[in-house]
Each structure stands twice: as C-alpha cells, then as structure tokens.
Amino acid sequence: MADWKIEAEIEYCVPCGYANLAAWMTSELFQAAGSDIAISLKPGTAGAFKITVDNEVLWDKKKQGKSPDIMEAKEIKAKVANMLKALTKV
Numbered sequence: 001m002a003d004w005k006i007e008a009e010i011e012y013c014v015p016c017g018y019a020n021l022a023a024w025m026t027s028e029l030f031q032a033a034g035s036d037i038a039i040s041l042k043p044g045t046a047g048a049f050k051i052t053v054d055n056e057v058l059w060d061k062k063k064q065g066k067s068p069d070i071m072e073a074k075e076i077k078a079k080v081a082n083m084l085k086a087l088t089k090v
Contacts, residue, residue: 004038005087006080011042011050018049021067025051025076032077033084053080 008029012022026039029051037053044050049061051068058076059068068076 003035005036006033006038006054006083008037008039008051008053008080009042010039011044011048011052013045013048014043015045016047018067021049025068025073028073028077029053029080032080036084037080051076053083056083 010022010025010029012018022041026041029037029039047061049059049067050057051059058079059072061067
C-alpha cells in the first residue's frame, strides 16, 4: 500500500521553459501535504501548465490564460490542504 493519501500531476511545457515553475509548484504542494502527497511531473508542449490533484484540475493555464502567481499558488496549496483534511476525517 502506498504511504501517500493523494496524488498530484503537474504537466508543464518543456519548450516554454516551465520546468522551474513546475519545480516551484512541486515544492508548494509538498509544503501543503508533506509525505501525504505523491507528485508526478509530466513534460508537455503547446504552453501547457496544468495541476491536477486526485483527478481534479486545480489549475490549467489554457483555461486561466496565465501561470499561477504567488497568491494563486497559496490558494492551490489551501485547496490541497483542505482535500487532505477531508480525507483524514473519513
């Protein structure tokens, strides 16, 4: 059995140079959930930057029209923390 409780995937555009953004968001998600989250990085193209947690899209650059800023990253972290809290209450 896996030790983590939730899974995340960060898809990022390699040609656009979004690897650093993906690494930053990986760090932010680990701050929110610690060892309770497993994070996969998925190289992509065409301007992709999408964060999916337990099959729920929390950020999609194609829909939002931009990469998340610091305040939006905090909101994503809060959503992840709340998702984890909801799981531990069950």
